[in-house]
Amino acid sequence: MKSGVSAIWRSxxxxxxTFQFLRKTGIIGLNERNVKYVSEFNPRRLHRLVNNKxxxxxxxxxAHIPVPALLGTIESGRDIGNLAKIVEGATGFVxxxxxxxxxxxxxxxDGPVAGxxxxxxxxxxxxxxxxxxxxxxxxxxxxxxxQPDIAMVEYxxxxxxxxxxxxxxxxxxxxxxxLKGFAVAAMVRLPTADSDGKANLHKGGVGVGVDLPTxxxxxxxxxxxPIDLHPDTGQSLSGIQIPNWDDVLLMAARAYDVTGLxxxxxxxxxxxxxxxxxxxxxxxPGISIQIxxxxxxxxxxxxxxxxxxxxxxxxxxxxxxxxxxxxxAQPSDSRDGDAAPVEADPExxxxxxxxxxxxxxxxxxxxxxxxxxxxxxxxxxxxxxxxKG
Amino acid sequence: xxxxxxxxxxxxxxxxxxxxxxIYTKIVQLDYxxxxxxxxxIWDFETYLEFDANxxxxxxxxxxxxxxxxxxxxxxxxxxxxxxxxLTTEEGLANRKAVxxxxxxxxxxxxxxxxxxxxxxxxxxxxxxxxxxxxxxxxPIADPVKRQALQVWQGRLNRLTAxxxxxxxxALSDLFAGQLSDEVQSLLPDLPEPVNRLALAAxxxxxxxxxxxxxxxxxxxxxxxxxxxxxxxxxRADGRDFRYFVDDEPPSFFPIWYGTDRLVDARGVRGLxxxxxxxxxxxxxxxxAQQTGGSGQPSPLVNFGFQELxxxxxxxxxxxxxxxxxxxxxVFLRQFVGISTLGTFMPxxxxxxxxxxxxxxxxxxxxxxxxxxLMMRVYLEKLQLLLVPRLAVVLIFIVICMSAITLxxxxxxxxxxxxxxxxxxxxxxxxxxxxxxxxxxYSGTEALKQGAGSLVVASICYLxxxxxxxxxxxxxxxxxxxxxxxxCLLMGRYTGLRLSEIWRFRHMAQQKQSA
Numbered sequence: 050m051k052s053g054v055s056a057i058w059r060s061x062x063x064x065x066x067t068f069q070f071l072r073k074t075g076i077i078g079l080n081e082r083n084v085k086y087v088s089e090f091n092p093r094r095l096h097r098l099v100n101n102k103x104x105x106x107x108x109x110x111x112a113h114i115p116v117p118a119l120l121g122t123i124e125s126g127r128d129i130g131n132l133a134k135i136v137e138g139a140t141g142f143v144x145x146x147x148x149x150x151x152x153x154x155x156x157x158x159d160g161p162v163a164g165x166x167x168x169x170x171x172x173x174x175x176x177x178x179x180x181x182x183x184x185x186x187x188x189x190x191x192x193x194x195x196q197p198d199i200a201m202v203e204y205x206x207x208x209x210x211x212x213x214x215x216x217x218x219x220x221x222x223x224x225x226x227x228l229k230g231f232a233v234a235a236m237v238r239l240p241t242a243d244s245d246g247k248a249n250l251h252k253g254g255v256g257v258g259v260d261l262p263t264x265x266x267x268x269x270x271x272x273x274x275p276i277d278l279h280p281d282t283g284q285s286l287s288g289i290q291i292p293n294w295d296d297v298l299l300m301a302a303r304a305y306d307v308t309g310l311x312x313x314x315x316x317x318x319x320x321x322x323x324x325x326x327x328x329x330x331x332x333x334p335g336i337s338i339q340i341x342x343x344x345x346x347x348x349x350x351x352x353x354x355x356x357x358x359x360x361x362x363x364x365x366x367x368x369x370x371x372x373x374x375x376x377x378a379q380p381s382d383s384r385d386g387d388a389a390p391v392e393a394d395p396e397x398x399x400x401x402x403x404x405x406x407x408x409x410x411x412x413x414x415x416x417x418x419x420x421x422x423x424x425x426x427x428x429x430x431x432x433x434x435x436x437k438g
Numbered sequence: 439x440x441x442x443x444x445x446x447x448x449x450x451x452x453x454x455x456x457x458x459x460x461i462y463t464k465i466v467q468l469d470y471x472x473x474x475x476x477x478x479x480i481w482d483f484e485t486y487l488e489f490d491a492n493x494x495x496x497x498x499x500x501x502x503x504x505x506x507x508x509x510x511x512x513x514x515x516x517x518x519x520x521x522x523x524x525l526t527t528e529e530g531l532a533n534r535k536a537v538x539x540x541x542x543x544x545x546x547x548x549x550x551x552x553x554x555x556x557x558x559x560x561x562x563x564x565x566x567x568x569x570x571x572x573x574x575x576x577x578p579i580a581d582p583v584k585r586q587a588l589q590v591w592q593g594r595l596n597r598l599t600a601x602x603x604x605x606x607x608x609a610l611s612d613l614f615a616g617q618l619s620d621e622v623q624s625l626l627p628d629l630p631e632p633v634n635r636l637a638l639a640a641x642x643x644x645x646x647x648x649x650x651x652x653x654x655x656x657x658x659x660x661x662x663x664x665x666x667x668x669x670x671x672x673x674r675a676d677g678r679d680f681r682y683f684v685d686d687e688p689p690s691f692f693p694i695w696y697g698t699d700r701l702v703d704a705r706g707v708r709g710l711x712x713x714x715x716x717x718x719x720x721x722x723x724x725x726x727a728q729q730t731g732g733s734g735q736p737s738p739l740v741n742f743g744f745q746e747l748x749x750x751x752x753x754x755x756x757x758x759x760x761x762x763x764x765x766x767x768x769v770f771l772r773q774f775v776g777i778s779t780l781g782t783f784m785p786x787x788x789x790x791x792x793x794x795x796x797x798x799x800x801x802x803x804x805x806x807x808x809x810x811x812l813m814m815r816v817y818l819e820k821l822q823l824l825l826v827p828r829l830a831v832v833l834i835f836i837v838i839c840m841s842a843i844t845l846x847x848x849x850x851x852x853x854x855x856x857x858x859x860x861x862x863x864x865x866x867x868x869x870x871x872x873x874x875x876x877x878x879x880y881s882g883t884e885a886l887k888q889g890a891g892s893l894v895v896a897s898i899c900y901l902x903x904x905x906x907x908x909x910x911x912x913x914x915x916x917x918x919x920x921x922x923x924x925x926c927l928l929m930g931r932y933t934g935l936r937l938s939e940i941w942r943f944r945h946m947a948q949q950k951q952s953a
Contacts, residue, residue: 067940067947076943080773081933153875181822188825190875195825252881274945336939340946 075345082336086350090229090311091332098308099330103147103201105308109327112307114300116327117318118204122147123187129180132202141169141205144179146186146198152249154191156182157205157220170218170245206326209319211292215255217242217281223259223297223317223325226334226346229359230305232298232371233349235259236341237266237291242281250337255279257286258342262372264294270340295368297325302364302371304330349375446931450924457920470914473907481658482717483692485551489707491543496521496706498538501654501695502551514553521549532569533695547707557658557690563679564672570649587621592642602648602675609642610671610682629698632684636671637698639682649674653681654701655693656714665714667694667701757793759912762922764789764899769929771895776938779892780872787865788892789899797900801893803843804866808889810839811870812877819874833867 077085098104109116120142121135122128136142136158145155156179157169165175183200185191192198212221219240226234236256243253250256255276257269269276269286279286291297301315304327314334317325339345352374359367464470485500498521503511516523521538528535538549591612599605612622613635626634636652643650650673656665668691671682681687694701702712764786771777779785792800814835818828840863869892877885902908912918935943 064937064940067944068935070947071935071940071943074947076935076939076946078933078935078939079776080936084931084933178822184824190825270946273942275949340943343946343949 071345075347076339077336077345077347077350079336081347082333085354086228086312087333091313092309095308095310096332099310099313099332101147102145102149102329103199105330108307109304112303114303114307114327115323115325117143117206117320120202120204122202123183123200125187126184129183132179132183135202139204143203143205144183144186144200145203146191147201148192148196148198149186150191152247154182154186159205206318207321209292209321211289211319212237212239214282214284215257215279215286215289216240217279219244220248220318222248222328223291223319224334224338225298225301225315225317226338227301227305227313227315228350228353229311229356230302230362230364230367231353231356231359231374232261232301232368233353233375234338234342234344234346235261235264235298236338237289239279239286241271241279243271250335255286256337256341257289258338258344259291261298262376264291264297265289266291268341268343270337273337273340275340275343292319293325298368298371299364300325300327302368305359306364443931446927450927453920453927454924457917457924460917460920461915464915464917471910473910479658479690479718480554480556481692482715483553483555483656484715484717485701486713486715487547487549487702487710488712489547489704489710491540491545491547491707493542493544494706496538496540496543497704498549498707499703500536500538500549500551500712501699501701502534502536503553503555503692503694504532504534511553511555514551517548517550517552519547519549521547533697543707555692557692559690560681560687564674568649568674568679570644570651570674584625587624588642588645590621591619591625592645595642595646602646603678603680605646606643606648606650606673606675606680606682609639613639614684627698633669633698636669636682636684639671640673643673643675651696652698653693654695654697655691656716657688658690658692658716658718659688661717663713663715665716667714672696756909756913757790759916759919760903760909761786761790762919763908763912764903766922766926766929767899767902768895769926771898773929773932774936776936777891777895778888778938779895780869780876780888781865781892784865784869785892785895786899787862788896789903791862792896792900793904797897800900801897804893804896806843807836807839807866808870808873811836811866812874815870815874829867829871832870833863836863836866836870 098108103119103122106116106119120139121131123132123135141157141159143155143157146153149155156174158166158174158179159169159171160167162173165173166179168174186198186200189195189197206220208220215221216239221237221239223235223237225232236258238248238250239255239257240248241253241255245252248254250270253272255269255271258267259265260267266287266289271280277286278284297317300317301313304313304315305311308330310330310332312332312334314331316328316331318328320326336346362370465472483503485502487498487500489498502514502525516536518538520543521540524537524539526535526537527533536551595605595608595612599608612619614632618626622638625638627637628634629637633652633654640650640652650671653670653672654667655670657668668688670684670691672693673680673682701714702710704710765783768779768783768786772779788800788804794800795803811832815828815832818831823831869889873885873889876888
């Protein structure tokens with residue numbers, strides 16, 4: 050009895066200590082993200098632009114931001130017959146809901162096989178089953194609030210081989226957090242065997258922090274734990290130079306200009322032939338990027354939030370400024386007067402050797418419901434898609 | 439940002455302050471009760487008779503609460519079916535009976551008497567004209583052995599006591615404390631326990647000139663579908679009124695009739711099931727406060743309360759005003775603790791339906807229904823139905839399951855079986871759909887985690903919402919809603935970490951701390 054009480058007491062102290070530490074380190078939680086950034090910088094009426102991927106794509110194209118080409122859309126039962134015509138000549142394609150969330154409802158087709166199509170994971174899928182899937186998409190099974198949706202058919206990206214050594218099948222992508230057009234943090238999301246080819250962090254994907262000025266990967270995490278090596282391939286995750294890094298950052302910065310959304314998660318994929326392509330935008334980007342980078346977001350976010358010059362500076366200038374401001378390998382709190390200095394920067398952190406314990410189930414971020422939307426589901430940092438096997 | 443924060447804070451403080459001010463006025467100036475007061479609670483009292491009639495003349499005599507004191511019975515109603523009803527008042531004791539009669543009744547019949555009653559407590563007196571006429575079972579004793587025994591016992595009581603009060607206490611202690619002596623044993627009338635001892639006590643007290651009677655009634659302690667009939671002794675000694683309870687004295691009780699007769703005297707019927715149901719209704723204290731509040735100078739606050747509404751509406755609002763408590767709790771659990779649930783307010787709705795099923799039954803029923811629905815949903819997945827028809831199929835399936843459970847349970851336990859129908863089936867259907875999507879898109883563990891999270895939150899909400907004090911406060915002081923609103927406003931501006939996030943970032947913290 051007594052030991053039980055003291056155990057609770059001890060664990061309470063531990064929780065308090067962790068809480069204080071996280072606060073000092075500038076880790077932000079979902080509450081802070083929602084109150085201080087999402088509701089402050091993302092006017093509700095603009096969410097539409099990123100919730101509907103067709104609109105996002107159109108917007109990006111108008112601003113000459115490269116995106117995976119839209120092959121066609123299926124808007125009603127009658128259009129389903131057009132599917133064959135839409136994908137004619139394509140080796141592979143992707144079907145996804147225009148208003149899907151968290152990468153749900155995405156079907157990646159690798160190529161035709163007898164009697165149907167081959168999925169990215171190698172399995173066969175019948176045309177009937179695809180039709181059923183498209184119907185599900187249109188009836189709103191994957192869309193926010195369940196309203197009717199449109200299925201879009203998209204060019205399937207041919208991945209840059211850069212991450213081949215540190216990916217298990219599936220699709221790596223790059224997530225950049227952008228505040229008022231300034232990049233504040235970045236990470237690469239890599240698929241694993243656990244995540245079934247998707248780069249969703251909550252499904253067991255790996256998140257690798259990226260040094261903003263250089264585009265070189267730093268620390269990494271899986272299931273909220275820091276890791277060093279890719280769990281499937283065993284390759285080191287740090288020190289990978291992302292090509293065309295400046296283009297990637299610029300793309301992210303310009304996403305702010307075209308959408309007007311002040312707080313964005315910008316997802317970029319690297320195509321072997323076409324270079325960086327803007328995959329999608331997220332007005333409620335998750336907070337796991339802090340674990341990947343081994344640093345809290347607050348310092349950087351607050352430094353940018355103070356600035357008033359975002360409207361006058363060009364995207365190029367903002368990126369240059371971001372690189373300069375966050376060049377010290379993101380010392381997480383030394384910029385903030387009231388935060389206690391923390392010695393380690395991410396690269397100096399001692400490696401945690403391949404954790405043998407089973408991975409903890411990850412805390413999901415509950416969806417922050419829109420005021421109009423009663424039902425909600427888990428919503429996290431999402432590597433949207435498995436685009437390819 | 440600064441201005442929106444300031445505005446939220448200002449709004450919250452204004453709300454909280456006005457709520458507190460009204461509550462303060464009500465308590466201090468108008469004397470509204472802060473705590474629920476069982477002594478002044480109005481109870482819904484129901485005598486329910488169910489029996490098979492067999493085409494022969496039937497006559498049922500049932501004791502109903504005496505109308506001796508209008509203060510104790512507020513409203514009464516009779517449900518007669520096809521029976522004729524007459525009311526009789528017994529000679530001697532102040533008993534009242536409902537007499538239902540019918541010449542050729544058939545099939546199952548139900549008769550009911552309902553009233554709103556206010557309980558008595560140790561301080562309530564019997565009234566000036568209380569009647570104690572003896573209707574004892576002993577009577578003039580013919581049996582010489584018994585007469586001898588009575589004399590021995592009375593002699594002992596007389597010898598050892600000084601006045602009526604101590605006489606009564608000694609007699610009761612002889613009867614109820616420890617082993618009965620032989621002479622007392624031989625005097626016990628042939629009646630069920632504990633009526634036999636109480637009757638004997640009444641008898642021996644009366645023989646000493648102490649007015650006494652056996653009272654039969656109910657204890658007003660909790661709402662019961664089937665309240666037990668309790669018996670106690672009432673006597674007047676040395677000019678004061680006393681009651682003797684066999685067990686611990688209940689805080690509040692209500693006598694229905696006096697004497698040693700049984701509740702129902704039925705002729706010409708079979709399979710009689712008589713039960714008394716009790717439900718605590720509105721609080722009389724509020725009405726009292728209303729009548730006396732401000733003594734003559736009517737306050738606007740007095741006329742602005744739920745007490746003004748018809749009773750049925752009041753009961754609806756009694757449930758309704760506790761919902762915000764559940765919602766506030768839910769906000770706390772989501773924003774501060776970070777429990778993940780299926781749907782935003784679904785746990786609260788489930789919690790409300792637990793009100794009808796009670797907690798354990800509710801959890802079991804919920805789990806069973808959702809489990810069955812999920813199995814159905816898995817099968818439907820194979821059929822490749824469109825979304826809305828599929829939801830409809832699941833919903834119909836749920837209704838079928840509910841009906842089946844009700845019918846099955848009806849055989850064994852009526853109360854659980856009936857309550858299942860009160861589950862909101864649309865909510866159940868949406869829960870199943872959501873859960874199966876989460877199951878597919880994430881994992882079974884995640885789906886179960888969210889399902890369990892919802893159940894935990896629902897249980898907590900249920901326990902808080904049905905808490906007596908919470909119900910009372912919310913109903914008596916609906917101004918608390920302002921305060922709850924203020925709390926939610928403040929929680930809406932909380933930007934700190936959630937407990938679950940501390941857990942989530944713990945590895946990072948550990949690594950960096952040890953660095």
